[in-house]
């Protein structure tokens with residue numbers, strides 16, 4: 554469904570050139586949970602940005618359902634980013650002055666020029682409340698980010714990413730700032746969303762334990778994918794049993 558073809562990307566500043574992607578090919582299948590691993594600086598975030606049209610390649614293409622999306626006009630890429638893709642970042646990117654409910658509603662606020670916000674705000678609010686309950690934060694809707702733990706902030710960010718009912722979630726080290734237990738909860742939540750709602754997920758991670766929660770793992774080296782294997786099944790940490 555989401556295909557990267559021969560992607561090349563070099564960052565340039567003055568005379569310095571940093572070649573990052575050097576002809577990368579990748580096919581993300583509908584409904585799969587894919588993880589991307591690789592050394593720091595290998596270009597994982599860059600690839601995620603190109604897949605989600607947050608940045609454009611120097612050459613090569615990104616196709617969604619057979620149609621090129623990397624070269625669409627800015628307004629159409631904006632629509633895709635609002636409706637088709639959901640983004641989850643390592644540091645949550647929540648707005649500190651807003652309640653958790655308003656943070657989750659942000660993608661709908663952004664879209665309001667496209668339709669009559671006032672006529673539909675009740676439905677959006679209901680959906681945002683349902684999503685916060687879904688991620689286990691029904692009791693924290695009026696709190697602000699500084700009052701929540703890292704894991705709770707990331708769960709709020711996941712609810713926000715799901716608001717517009719995206720087909721693809723792009724998660725950049727979603728557990729990178731969390732302890733083992735909170736990280737495990739986040740990955741289990743992503744896995745449930747993938748299985749129960751059929752959302753395709755592409756996740757960059759350094760944590761080889763949580764890779765086991767996914768379906769397939771690709772490794773990046775030198776700006777291309779060098780390994781593409783089913784994820785190992787045995788290492789994903791299961792929920793801890795209460796001590797007896």
Ligand SMILES: Nc1ncnc2c1ncn2[C@@H]1O[C@H](COP(=O)(O)OP(=O)(O)OP(=O)(O)O)[C@@H](O)[C@H]1O
Nearest residue numbers: 564565571573591592593594595596597598599600
């Ligand atoms: N805007 C930019 N300008 C210049 N260089 C950049 C820019 N963004 C990224 N880079 C460089 O591109 C390379 C790849 O960065 P990227 O963030 O994609 O790697 P990564 O694999 O996600 O790394 P990490 O695991 O540390 O997050 C790095 O060397 C980085 O310094």
